[in-house]
Amino acid sequence: DTEVTQTPKHLVMGMTNKKSLKCEQHMGHRAMYWYKQKAKKPPELMFVYSYEKLSINESVPSRFSPECPNSSLLNLHLHALQPEDSALYLCASMQSDRGSYEQYFGPGTRLTVT
Amino acid sequence: GENVEQHPSTLSVQEGDSAVIKCTYSDSASNYFPWYKQELGKGPQLIIDIRSNVGEKKDQRIAVTLNKTAKHFSLHITETQPEDSAVYFCAAVPTSGTYKYIFGTGTRLKVLA
Numbered sequence: 001d002t003e004v005t006q007t008p009k010h011l012v013m014g015m016t017n018k019k020s021l022k023c024e025q026h027m028g029h030r031a032m033y034w035y036k037q038k039a040k041k042p043p044e045l046m047f048v049y050s051y052e053k054l055s056i057n058e059s060v061p062s063r064f065s066p067e068c069p070n071s072s073l074l075n076l077h078l079h080a081l082q083p084e085d086s087a088l089y090l091c092a093s094m095q096s097d098r099g100s101y102e103q104y105f106g107p108g109t110r111l112t113v114t
Numbered sequence: 115g116e117n118v119e120q121h122p123s124t125l126s127v128q129e130g131d132s133a134v135i136k137c138t139y140s141d142s143a144s145n146y147f148p149w150y151k152q153e154l155g156k157g158p159q160l161i162i163d164i165r166s167n168v169g170e171k172k173d174q175r176i177a178v179t180l181n182k183t184a185k186h187f188s189l190h191i192t193e194t195q196p197e198d199s200a201v202y203f204c205a206a207v208p209t210s211g212t213y214k215y216i217f218g219t220g221t222r223l224k225v226l227a
Contacts, residue, residue: 006159031213042203042217043158056212090157094213101146101207103215105157 002027004106006091012112015081015103021109023074031096032074033103034066037088043105052094057110058091116141118206120218133191133198138145139206140185144216146187146207147180147187152220162189180190194225 004025013019023032031050035043046072049068059068063085065077074091091106119138127133136145145166150158163185164178165172171178177190187206191198204218 002160006157039223040201040220042220043215045214048212048214056214096213099209099212101209102148102160102163104160105150107157110155 029093137204144206
């Protein structure tokens with residue numbers, strides 16, 4: 001099973017709202033990723049967690065706050081977003097050891113900021 | 115910085131014909147090269163990958179070739195079908211350190227019935 005699940009599927013929020021995106025995997029993967037994808041563009045890396053610790057922050061604005069409560073879960077907390085933050089937010093996971101480099105993506109959360 | 119060039123940006127083929135998408139990478143430390151298919155409204159799906167110690171890999175109608183000297187790798191789809199229509203992304207990955215994926219810009223493939 002190579003399934004990564006994400007909730008919600010769609011989210012509409014105002015610029016003053018606080019919301020959270022959730023991601024879950026049960027493959028025992030130790031690295032988890034958040035990507036942002038704009039239309040007709042490749043995924044753009046935001047954050048990487050490795051063994052539940054934040055290992056990469058690609059200079060993402062502080063209105064995006066990641067959290068990794070345990071090895072299976074990844075959250076992205078959203079606050080005071082801007083309309084330009086509207087995009088597809090993708091979660092991915094990877095084994096990251098034993099020579100396994102495949103990343104598996106979830107279906108994404110389509111975020112619209114009004 | 116590291117980058118991956120991907121061509122063409124759009125590709126239309128008749129059903130049953132072959133399609134080829136090419137990528138060129140810059141980072142010599144890249145040793146793993148996955149290909150993803152992304153259908154409308156869905157997340158990217160890993161369809162095939164290749165490692166730097168292999169020159170070619172095939173899985174049914176899909177094949178990937180790698181020329182590490184020239185830093186080129188390509189996706190070949192034979193006997194295309196309408197359900198192959200999607201956006202395809204290549205990526206180059208260094209297999210040490212961060213394992214950060216460097217994605218190509220994507221190719222929109224349309225298979226015409």
